[in-house]
Amino acid sequence: MIWHLIAAIFAGLGAAGIGLLLRTLSGKRLPRWIIPVLGGLGMLGYQINVEYNWYEHKRSLLPETARIVQVQEDAMFWRPWTYLFPMTTAFSVVDEQGMTTRVQEGEKHVEFLLYRFEKQLQDSVSHQTWLMNCATRETLPLEGEERRPRLDAMRRLSSEAPLYRAVCTEA
Structure with a gap:
Protein backbone atom coordinates (compact mmCIF):
# COMPACT_ATOMS: atom_id res chain seq x y z
CA MET A 1 0.00 0.00 0.00
CA ILE A 2 2.85 2.39 0.72
CA TRP A 3 4.11 1.80 -2.83
CA HIS A 4 0.76 2.87 -4.26
CA LEU A 5 0.90 6.06 -2.21
CA ILE A 6 4.43 6.80 -3.43
CA ALA A 7 3.43 6.05 -7.04
CA ALA A 8 0.35 8.29 -6.76
CA ILE A 9 2.52 11.14 -5.44
CA PHE A 10 4.97 10.74 -8.32
CA ALA A 11 2.11 10.58 -10.85
CA GLY A 12 0.80 13.84 -9.38
CA LEU A 13 4.24 15.44 -9.49
CA GLY A 14 4.71 14.33 -13.10
CA ALA A 15 1.34 15.70 -14.17
CA ALA A 16 2.02 18.94 -12.27
CA GLY A 17 5.35 19.16 -14.09
CA ILE A 18 3.51 18.85 -17.40
CA GLY A 19 1.23 21.68 -16.24
CA LEU A 20 4.27 23.81 -15.38
CA LEU A 21 5.82 23.05 -18.77
CA LEU A 22 2.58 23.95 -20.59
CA ARG A 23 2.33 27.20 -18.63
CA THR A 24 5.93 28.07 -19.44
CA LEU A 25 5.54 27.21 -23.14
CA SER A 26 2.42 29.38 -23.36
CA GLY A 27 4.37 32.38 -22.11
CA LYS A 28 2.53 32.28 -18.78
CA ARG A 29 -0.81 32.85 -20.50
CA LEU A 30 -2.25 29.72 -18.89
CA PRO A 31 -3.50 30.36 -15.34
CA ARG A 32 -1.38 29.26 -12.38
CA TRP A 33 -4.07 26.92 -11.11
CA ILE A 34 -3.42 24.59 -14.08
CA ILE A 35 -0.42 23.14 -12.23
CA PRO A 36 -2.21 21.82 -9.10
CA VAL A 37 -5.26 20.81 -11.16
CA LEU A 38 -3.13 18.65 -13.44
CA GLY A 39 -1.30 17.29 -10.37
CA GLY A 40 -4.60 16.23 -8.83
CA LEU A 41 -5.83 14.74 -12.11
CA GLY A 42 -2.59 12.79 -12.40
CA MET A 43 -3.05 11.29 -8.93
CA LEU A 44 -6.72 10.53 -9.61
CA GLY A 45 -5.87 8.97 -12.98
CA TYR A 46 -3.23 6.74 -11.38
CA GLN A 47 -5.66 5.56 -8.71
CA ILE A 48 -8.41 4.82 -11.23
CA ASN A 49 -5.93 2.88 -13.36
CA VAL A 50 -4.82 0.78 -10.39
CA GLU A 51 -8.40 0.04 -9.34
CA TYR A 52 -9.53 -1.02 -12.80
CA ASN A 53 -6.44 -3.18 -13.38
CA TRP A 54 -6.73 -4.97 -10.01
CA TYR A 55 -8.69 -7.90 -11.45
CA GLU A 56 -6.35 -8.43 -14.41
CA HIS A 57 -3.32 -8.24 -12.13
CA LYS A 58 -4.73 -10.80 -9.67
CA ARG A 59 -5.83 -13.04 -12.52
CA SER A 60 -2.32 -13.03 -13.97
CA LEU A 61 -0.96 -14.33 -10.64
CA LEU A 62 -3.26 -17.38 -10.57
Whole structure:
Protein backbone atom coordinates (compact mmCIF):
# COMPACT_ATOMS: atom_id res chain seq x y z
CA MET A 1 0.00 0.00 0.00
CA ILE A 2 2.85 2.39 0.72
CA TRP A 3 4.11 1.80 -2.83
CA HIS A 4 0.76 2.87 -4.26
CA LEU A 5 0.90 6.06 -2.21
CA ILE A 6 4.43 6.80 -3.43
CA ALA A 7 3.43 6.05 -7.04
CA ALA A 8 0.35 8.29 -6.76
CA ILE A 9 2.52 11.14 -5.44
CA PHE A 10 4.97 10.74 -8.32
CA ALA A 11 2.11 10.58 -10.85
CA GLY A 12 0.80 13.84 -9.38
CA LEU A 13 4.24 15.44 -9.49
CA GLY A 14 4.71 14.33 -13.10
CA ALA A 15 1.34 15.70 -14.17
CA ALA A 16 2.02 18.94 -12.27
CA GLY A 17 5.35 19.16 -14.09
CA ILE A 18 3.51 18.85 -17.40
CA GLY A 19 1.23 21.68 -16.24
CA LEU A 20 4.27 23.81 -15.38
CA LEU A 21 5.82 23.05 -18.77
CA LEU A 22 2.58 23.95 -20.59
CA ARG A 23 2.33 27.20 -18.63
CA THR A 24 5.93 28.07 -19.44
CA LEU A 25 5.54 27.21 -23.14
CA SER A 26 2.42 29.38 -23.36
CA GLY A 27 4.37 32.38 -22.11
CA LYS A 28 2.53 32.28 -18.78
CA ARG A 29 -0.81 32.85 -20.50
CA LEU A 30 -2.25 29.72 -18.89
CA PRO A 31 -3.50 30.36 -15.34
CA ARG A 32 -1.38 29.26 -12.38
CA TRP A 33 -4.07 26.92 -11.11
CA ILE A 34 -3.42 24.59 -14.08
CA ILE A 35 -0.42 23.14 -12.23
CA PRO A 36 -2.21 21.82 -9.10
CA VAL A 37 -5.26 20.81 -11.16
CA LEU A 38 -3.13 18.65 -13.44
CA GLY A 39 -1.30 17.29 -10.37
CA GLY A 40 -4.60 16.23 -8.83
CA LEU A 41 -5.83 14.74 -12.11
CA GLY A 42 -2.59 12.79 -12.40
CA MET A 43 -3.05 11.29 -8.93
CA LEU A 44 -6.72 10.53 -9.61
CA GLY A 45 -5.87 8.97 -12.98
CA TYR A 46 -3.23 6.74 -11.38
CA GLN A 47 -5.66 5.56 -8.71
CA ILE A 48 -8.41 4.82 -11.23
CA ASN A 49 -5.93 2.88 -13.36
CA VAL A 50 -4.82 0.78 -10.39
CA GLU A 51 -8.40 0.04 -9.34
CA TYR A 52 -9.53 -1.02 -12.80
CA ASN A 53 -6.44 -3.18 -13.38
CA TRP A 54 -6.73 -4.97 -10.01
CA TYR A 55 -8.69 -7.90 -11.45
CA GLU A 56 -6.35 -8.43 -14.41
CA HIS A 57 -3.32 -8.24 -12.13
CA LYS A 58 -4.73 -10.80 -9.67
CA ARG A 59 -5.83 -13.04 -12.52
CA SER A 60 -2.32 -13.03 -13.97
CA LEU A 61 -0.96 -14.33 -10.64
CA LEU A 62 -3.26 -17.38 -10.57
CA PRO A 63 -1.89 -20.81 -11.50
CA GLU A 64 -2.80 -22.45 -14.81
CA THR A 65 -5.14 -24.88 -13.02
CA ALA A 66 -7.33 -22.10 -11.57
CA ARG A 67 -10.72 -21.51 -13.18
CA ILE A 68 -12.62 -18.30 -12.50
CA VAL A 69 -16.25 -19.15 -11.82
CA GLN A 70 -17.71 -15.82 -10.73
CA VAL A 71 -16.85 -12.16 -11.22
CA GLN A 72 -18.57 -9.43 -9.22
CA GLU A 73 -18.73 -5.90 -10.60
CA ASP A 74 -20.05 -2.99 -8.57
CA ALA A 75 -20.80 0.71 -8.93
CA MET A 76 -20.12 3.06 -6.01
CA PHE A 77 -21.52 6.53 -5.49
CA TRP A 78 -18.13 7.93 -4.37
CA ARG A 79 -16.71 6.71 -7.69
CA PRO A 80 -19.30 8.12 -10.11
CA TRP A 81 -17.50 6.79 -13.21
CA THR A 82 -18.26 3.24 -12.04
CA TYR A 83 -21.91 3.75 -13.00
CA LEU A 84 -20.79 3.96 -16.63
CA PHE A 85 -17.94 1.43 -16.33
CA PRO A 86 -18.54 -0.96 -13.39
CA MET A 87 -15.40 -2.00 -11.53
CA THR A 88 -14.56 -5.59 -10.62
CA THR A 89 -14.51 -5.82 -6.84
CA ALA A 90 -14.46 -9.59 -6.23
CA PHE A 91 -14.12 -12.91 -8.00
CA SER A 92 -14.26 -16.60 -7.11
CA VAL A 93 -11.85 -19.30 -8.27
CA VAL A 94 -11.78 -23.10 -8.24
CA ASP A 95 -8.40 -24.82 -8.42
CA GLU A 96 -8.82 -27.90 -10.62
CA GLN A 97 -5.71 -29.50 -9.14
CA GLY A 98 -7.20 -29.58 -5.64
CA MET A 99 -10.43 -31.40 -6.54
CA THR A 100 -11.22 -34.84 -5.10
CA THR A 101 -13.67 -37.00 -7.04
CA ARG A 102 -15.59 -39.95 -5.57
CA VAL A 103 -18.37 -42.09 -6.99
CA GLN A 104 -21.00 -43.09 -4.42
CA GLU A 105 -24.15 -44.99 -5.33
CA GLY A 106 -23.52 -44.28 -9.00
CA GLU A 107 -23.33 -40.50 -8.48
CA LYS A 108 -20.19 -38.45 -8.95
CA HIS A 109 -19.32 -36.28 -5.92
CA VAL A 110 -16.56 -33.70 -6.15
CA GLU A 111 -14.94 -32.01 -3.16
CA PHE A 112 -13.25 -28.72 -4.02
CA LEU A 113 -11.93 -25.49 -2.56
CA LEU A 114 -13.63 -22.28 -3.62
CA TYR A 115 -11.42 -19.20 -3.20
CA ARG A 116 -12.91 -15.71 -3.08
CA PHE A 117 -10.73 -12.67 -3.77
CA GLU A 118 -12.12 -9.30 -2.67
CA LYS A 119 -10.75 -5.85 -3.39
CA GLN A 120 -10.77 -3.89 -0.17
CA LEU A 121 -8.36 -1.51 1.55
CA GLN A 122 -6.26 -4.62 2.12
CA ASP A 123 -7.04 -7.31 -0.45
CA SER A 124 -8.62 -10.34 1.16
CA VAL A 125 -8.71 -13.99 0.15
CA SER A 126 -11.07 -16.46 1.77
CA HIS A 127 -11.59 -20.12 1.00
CA GLN A 128 -14.24 -22.70 1.76
CA THR A 129 -14.37 -26.43 1.08
CA TRP A 130 -17.48 -27.43 -0.88
CA LEU A 131 -19.02 -30.71 -1.98
CA MET A 132 -20.94 -31.00 -5.24
CA ASN A 133 -23.17 -33.83 -6.40
CA CYS A 134 -22.74 -33.68 -10.16
CA ALA A 135 -25.85 -35.78 -10.86
CA THR A 136 -28.26 -33.48 -9.01
CA ARG A 137 -26.17 -30.26 -9.36
CA GLU A 138 -26.46 -29.69 -5.59
CA THR A 139 -23.60 -28.12 -3.70
CA LEU A 140 -23.04 -27.43 -0.03
CA PRO A 141 -20.20 -26.16 2.16
CA LEU A 142 -18.17 -28.48 4.38
CA GLU A 143 -17.15 -27.04 7.75
CA GLY A 144 -14.40 -27.74 10.21
CA GLU A 145 -11.60 -30.28 10.19
CA GLU A 146 -14.10 -33.15 10.11
CA ARG A 147 -15.75 -31.53 7.06
CA ARG A 148 -19.33 -31.64 8.29
CA PRO A 149 -21.83 -30.75 5.56
CA ARG A 150 -23.97 -27.67 6.22
CA LEU A 151 -27.30 -28.86 4.88
CA ASP A 152 -29.02 -25.53 5.51
CA ALA A 153 -26.70 -23.89 2.96
CA MET A 154 -27.33 -26.39 0.17
CA ARG A 155 -28.16 -24.89 -3.19
CA ARG A 156 -28.90 -26.24 -6.64
CA LEU A 157 -27.04 -24.84 -9.62
CA SER A 158 -28.19 -24.66 -13.20
CA SER A 159 -26.44 -26.82 -15.76
CA GLU A 160 -25.02 -23.65 -17.31
CA ALA A 161 -23.55 -22.28 -14.06
CA PRO A 162 -19.80 -21.67 -14.41
CA LEU A 163 -19.14 -23.35 -11.04
CA TYR A 164 -20.98 -26.51 -12.08
CA ARG A 165 -19.22 -26.61 -15.44
CA ALA A 166 -15.79 -26.06 -13.86
CA VAL A 167 -16.25 -28.74 -11.21
CA CYS A 168 -18.26 -31.44 -12.95
CA THR A 169 -17.22 -31.28 -16.58
CA GLU A 170 -13.48 -30.98 -15.97
CA ALA A 171 -13.10 -33.11 -12.83
